[in-house]
Amino acid sequence: MIDGSVVVGAGPVGLATALLARSRGLSVHVLERLPATASKPGSRAIFLHRQTIQTLATASPALSDQLVSEGLVWPGRTTYWAGRQVHHHRYEPVPPKLAPFVSLPQPRMEELLREAGMRAGVTISWSTEADEVVNEDASVLIRTAGGREWRSAFVVAADGARSAVRHRLGVPMNGDTTGNAFVVVDIADDPTRPLPAERVFHYRHPLAAGRNVLFVPFTGGHRIDLQCRTGDDPALLATDPHTWLRPLLPPGHACEVTWSSHYLFRQTVAETFTIGRVLLAGEAAHLFAPFGARGLNSGIADAAAAINAIVTADTDHRALADYDRVRRAAAERNRAAAGQALAHLTATGPHRRAAQRAAAVAAHVLHRAGTWLDSKPYGPRDAGIPGSLY
Ligand SMILES: Cc1cc2nc3c(=O)[nH]c(=O)nc-3n(C[C@H](O)[C@H](O)[C@H](O)COP(=O)(O)OP(=O)(O)OC[C@H]3O[C@@H](n4cnc5c(N)ncnc54)[C@H](O)[C@@H]3O)c2cc1C
Numbered sequence: 001m002i003d004g005s006v007v008v009g010a011g012p013v014g015l016a017t018a019l020l021a022r023s024r025g026l027s028v029h030v031l032e033r034l035p036a037t038a039s040k041p042g043s044r045a046i047f048l049h050r051q052t053i054q055t056l057a058t059a060s061p062a063l064s065d066q067l068v069s070e071g072l073v074w075p076g077r078t079t080y081w082a083g084r085q086v087h088h089h090r091y092e093p094v095p096p097k098l099a100p101f102v103s104l105p106q107p108r109m110e111e112l113l114r115e116a117g118m119r120a121g122v123t124i125s126w127s128t129e130a131d132e133v134v135n136e137d138a139s140v141l142i143r144t145a146g147g148r149e150w151r152s153a154f155v156v157a158a159d160g161a162r163s164a165v166r167h168r169l170g171v172p173m174n175g176d177t178t179g180n181a182f183v184v185v186d187i188a189d190d191p192t193r194p195l196p197a198e199r200v201f202h203y204r205h206p207l208a209a210g211r212n213v214l215f216v217p218f219t220g221g222h223r224i225d226l227q228c229r230t231g232d233d234p235a236l237l238a239t240d241p242h243t244w245l246r247p248l249l250p251p252g253h254a255c256e257v258t259w260s261s262h263y264l265f266r267q268t269v270a271e272t273f274t275i276g277r278v279l280l281a282g283e284a285a286h287l288f289a290p291f292g293a294r295g296l297n298s299g300i301a302d303a304a305a306a307i308n309a310i311v312t313a314d315t316d317h318r319a320l321a322d323y324d325r326v327r328r329a330a331a332e333r334n335r336a337a338a339g340q341a342l343a344h345l346t347a348t349g350p351h352r353r354a355a356q357r358a359a360a361v362a363a364h365v366l367h368r369a370g371t372w373l374d375s376k377p378y379g380p381r382d383a384g385i386p387g388s389l390y
Pocket residue numbers: 008009010011012013014031032033034044045046047048128129130131158159160161162163164165184263281282283284290293294295296297298299
């Protein structure tokens with residue numbers, strides 16, 4: 001019996017949950033399906049907002065210092081329409097402590113979270129797959145397929161999009177999958193042919209046969225998102241990216257692809273985030289299209305709220321219900337914000353397409369038109385979640 005909590009999943013949300021639990025004096029144990037040495041296939045998240053870094057700083061100032069010193073803050077952003085610049089913005093330099101965000105590959109974030117967790121006394125059972133979950137009167141029983149058991153006061157399920165815990169407890173996901181495919185590729189920096197260290201969005205890139213292309217720098221490389229068109233084969237574009245990538249890079253660029261994938265993005269939210277003494281967090285609870293970087297940032301907001309609920313549950317009988325109410329409402333708003341970004345990118349309907357074309361024409365005389373084109377691919381900055389951006 002563990003008097004504190006078990007966290008299922010040592011992804012970034014599970015690791016953050018465990019770290020935040022330790023900082024509140026809870027004992028916590030993490031169960032992870034994969035071995036400690038497994039390299040996870042995806043690179044995925046890169047953008048951590050200051051709000052997230054500040055949340056992590058409450059548990060480990062050293063971790064937030066590392067994220068800020070290793071992460072990249074891109075100094076500006078530029079937007080093009082069919083090869084013509086329609087907007088450019090340079091950020092005022094700020095001291096590292098005030099960095100508005102950092103851009104760092106997810107595997108490195110997870111290493112730093114894991115090290116901070118170890119320093120704080122988080123324990124992890126690797127190669128341990130939670131299979132059965134039973135809510136009891138005042139505890140939760142977790143059993144692995146091999147028959148090992150853990151009993152704890154609470155469980156936070158941070159076991160990702162295919163959450164076994166959520167399935168076992170019979171919680172459906174509500175929402176849908178987008179029709180448009182995206183190919184996402186990471187390339188390593190080539191110091192001899194540097195790309196701009198800026199975030200650059202191209203509407204209708206002339207060298208990508210008029211597709212939308214987003215470049216996002218991170219420490220050590222660039223993320224490139226290619227928006228597929230009807231008739232594209234996303235699997236082929238992801239497995240053989242060099243053909244479409246090379247024309248987008250400076251001549252002679254090494255074009256070393258470090259990761260590639262393709263997606264139809266899901267926009268789904270779990271029907272409830274609290275089942276007895278089990279709290280769902282991160283992708284176990286919600287999936288958003290990544291434009292606006294709401295997935296992991298909101299997962300860490302879930303982690304902080306879940307630990308608050310657990311800490312106060314003894315004295316506040318509504319704490320777990322409030323977790324469900326507040327974080328599920330946040331997820332629905334995050335999904336709506338990501339949905340707005342998607343709707344803009346896919347420009348369904350003649351009105352949206354006409355508005356974008358008109359803004360592109362107006363942008364060379366009307367700054368506001370360029371700003372509009374620049375901001376829309378990421379959705380609203382403030383999704384209307386009380387007290388949180390995510
Ligand atoms: C292309 C792309 C770009 C993105 N960019 C961003 C971004 O810039 N910023 C952002 O905020 N978000 C971003 N996201 C979203 C972000 O990647 C996810 O929200 C985040 O990785 C989810 O973390 P998690 O810990 O909830 O899940 P996961 O990372 O999936 O971790 C789940 C863990 O649980 C383990 N597990 C699974 N089942 C079990 C079991 N039964 N027992 C024990 N362990 C189990 C898994 O092995 C895994 O380690 C992006 C997503 C995509 C697809």
